[in-house]
Amino acid sequence: MEIETVTDNQKLRVAKKIEKMFGHIDPKLPPEMCPIRDIMALASDKWSILILLYLGYFPTLRFNRLKKKVYGISSKILSERLKTLEADGYILRKMYPEVPIRVEYNLTDFGHSYLQKLLDLTEWVQKYSETILANRSKFAK
Amino acid sequence: MEIETVTDNQKLRVAKKIEKMFGHIDPKLPPEMCPIRDIMALASDKWSILILLYLGYFPTLRFNRLKKKVYGISSKILSERLKTLEADGYILRKMYPEVPIRVEYNLTDFGHSYLQKLLDLTEWVQKYSETILANRSKFAK
DNA sequence: CGGCATCCGAGTAGATACTG
DNA sequence: CAGTATCTACTCGGATGCCG
Numbered sequence: 001m002e003i004e005t006v007t008d009n010q011k012l013r014v015a016k017k018i019e020k021m022f023g024h025i026d027p028k029l030p031p032e033m034c035p036i037r038d039i040m041a042l043a044s045d046k047w048s049i050l051i052l053l054y055l056g057y058f059p060t061l062r063f064n065r066l067k068k069k070v071y072g073i074s075s076k077i078l079s080e081r082l083k084t085l086e087a088d089g090y091i092l093r094k095m096y097p098e099v100p101i102r103v104e105y106n107l108t109d110f111g112h113s114y115l116q117k118l119l120d121l122t123e124w125v126q127k128y129s130e131t132i133l134a135n136r137s138k139f140a141k
Numbered sequence: 142m143e144i145e146t147v148t149d150n151q152k153l154r155v156a157k158k159i160e161k162m163f164g165h166i167d168p169k170l171p172p173e174m175c176p177i178r179d180i181m182a183l184a185s186d187k188w189s190i191l192i193l194l195y196l197g198y199f200p201t202l203r204f205n206r207l208k209k210k211v212y213g214i215s216s217k218i219l220s221e222r223l224k225t226l227e228a229d230g231y232i233l234r235k236m237y238p239e240v241p242i243r244v245e246y247n248l249t250d251f252g253h254s255y256l257q258k259l260l261d262l263t264e265w266v267q268k269y270s271e272t273i274l275a276n277r278s279k280f281a282k
Numbered sequence: 283c284g285g286c287a288t289c290c291g292a293g294t295a296g297a298t299a300c301t302g
Numbered sequence: 303c304a305g306t307a308t309c310t311a312c313t314c315g316g317a318t319g320c321c322g
Contacts, residue, residue: 014260017260018194041187044185046178057160063305067304075304076297087277087280095304103304110272113265114265117265121184129177135230203284218314243283
């Protein structure tokens with residue numbers, strides 16, 4: 001898997017984006033100016049990513065069904081993540097007070113919008129996962 | 142900040158991407174089939190992201206300079222992350238055996254390629270960070 | 283200068299049990 | 303069914319000190 005050479009022009013564009021993102025990048029500002037860190041922390045959490053992916057695939061999922069999909073997650077963590085994802089506006093929680101109770105989760109449009117960006121990244125990761133794994137074993141020697 | 146409505150068509154495309162990514166998504170396969178989790182874990186780590194951003198902005202940085210940029214990081218974590226990022230092929234470490242020693246880090250083309258994808262995501266996050274923060278406080282009530 | 287070794291504290295996740 | 307409560311285990315990060 002070959003990586004195309006990165007042109008100086010591309011590097012320049014990237015630098016400009018970063019500069020814009022950080023405002024002024026040089027000053028030794030503390031990270032408080034940067035809610036992005038905080039938001040990315042959730043958005044890039046391993047469980048959250050999987051939850052979003054599954055909700056992107058299945059239009060709606062109930063708690064226990066989702067739990068089975070997100071292999072290995074505990075009830076505690078799942079409900080915790082769901083709550084945070086809901087609070088941030090990525091997903092919607094609908095409760096039906098039946099007996100037994102039924103709760104359904106699905107992505108909001110906002111969550112879908114985010115998922116699309118996230119997918120671009122995970123697709124890149126998947127595309128080059130073998131390269132990375134190969135790099136690792138080469139480095140280990 | 143308005144989120145555009147997501148069309149069914151878009152949702153379908155997303156679902157297809159996810160399906161492709163997971164192979165068959167339905168079976169209860171353990172996550173071992175999925176090195177993506179592992180790779181994403183590094184690639185989405187909060188410190189790693191900042192390191193990559195700074196190395197994307199400054200063509201080359203020495204250890205202590207980088208440490209000052211990545212506000213709040215400890216030597217231990219920085220060197221740890223740098224090692225892993227190097228192992229995965231994102232960055233390059235050049236050592237000059239002077240006295241005192243000089244070590245320079247810079248992105249590889251591979252790292253640059255990844256950074257571009259990462260930036261797309263962080264830009265989205267920044268664009269909607271106010272929305273998310275607003276969602277949170279609304280939810281808190 | 284660029285780390286690594288060591289220790290330590292806090293937070294986080296997992297297991298288990300329980301409930302509206 | 304959809305969680306919560308509790309307890310424990312353990313990882314991770316921070317601080318400090320040292321060294322080539």
